[in-house]
Amino acid sequence: MLHKLTGLYAITPEGDTKTLLKQCTAALEGGCRLLQYRDKMAAPKDQLTRARLLRQLCDDFDCKLLINDNLALAATVQADGVHLGQSDTPLLQARDALGSDALIGITCHGNLALANAAHKGGADYLAFGRFFHSNTKPNAVAAELGVLAQARGQFNKPLVAIGGINLDNAHQVINAGAHMIAIGGALFGQANIEQTARQFCRLFEPSRKNGISP
Ligand SMILES: Cc1ncc(COP(=O)(O)OP(=O)(O)O)c(N)n1
Ligand SMILES: Cc1ncsc1CCOP(=O)(O)O
Numbered sequence: 001m002l003h004k005l006t007g008l009y010a011i012t013p014e015g016d017t018k019t020l021l022k023q024c025t026a027a028l029e030g031g032c033r034l035l036q037y038r039d040k041m042a043a044p045k046d047q048l049t050r051a052r053l054l055r056q057l058c059d060d061f062d063c064k065l066l067i068n069d070n071l072a073l074a075a076t077v078q079a080d081g082v083h084l085g086q087s088d089t090p091l092l093q094a095r096d097a098l099g100s101d102a103l104i105g106i107t108c109h110g111n112l113a114l115a116n117a118a119h120k121g122g123a124d125y126l127a128f129g130r131f132f133h134s135n136t137k138p139n140a141v142a143a144e145l146g147v148l149a150q151a152r153g154q155f156n157k158p159l160v161a162i163g164g165i166n167l168d169n170a171h172q173v174i175n176a177g178a179h180m181i182a183i184g185g186a187l188f189g190q191a192n193i194e195q196t197a198r199q200f201c202r203l204f205e206p207s208r209k210n211g212i213s214p
């Protein structure tokens with residue numbers, strides 16, 4: 001099924017394999033259909049194990065799986081795509097390696113020039129943030145909410161907002177123009193991940209969106 005690139009985009013937390021699987025299963029049970037495996041800590045063999053398990057899990061739920069940073073891992077497990085930052089593998093190299101069907105997202109911080117380059121280079125979505133304080137990545141470059149409206153005006157492409165987004169502030173980035181909200185701690189740090197995922201997904205139901213169309 002073609003993913004519309006809208007709604008909740010879950011970013012996995014660090015932790016052991018069993019906990020990760022349990023947490024991600026809950027997020028998918030709650031309606032998440034876009035998952036990024038982001039792992040800065042585990043040994044390569046554990047990352048391979050986890051990515052394979054997540055591939056199977058995502059297949060069971062018809063959820064798209066993207067791998068953060070690691071193009072080779074994405075290719076090996078046949079992920080749906082990769083998320084790349086400005087210091088990661090160049091977009092064109094990733095496109096060559098993964099092909100035209102792969103979903104490739106690019107970090108643009110709060111910078112429209114970076115977004116323009118990613119847009120022209122054929123990125124599938126443009127990611128902006130961090131918009132709020134992030135416990136997951138406290139030193140991430142900060143972005144202004146206004147960049148989302150500007151990006152809406154310039155690029156006909158799905159926009160992701162990331163960084164410290166929770167159920168209390170998500171409406172700010174959605175109303176500013178984000179098509180997707182990338183959530184780490186405010187989802188996986190909750191006692192009831194399934195219910196929290198459902199609450200994030202509900203923010204994208206048409207009646208709640210204050211006129212912003214996906
Ligand atoms: C959806 C999304 N947006 C931004 C990022 C950050 O990517 P990057 O700048 O490469 O930083 P790290 O995540 O690698 O620390 C992301 N991962 N996902
Ligand atoms: C990877 C990344 N890039 C900018 S903020 C961030 C972390 C997102 O996680 P959280 O939702 O816990 O702030």
Ligand SMILES: [Mg+2]
Nearest residue numbers: 069084085088
């Ligand atoms: Mg990166």
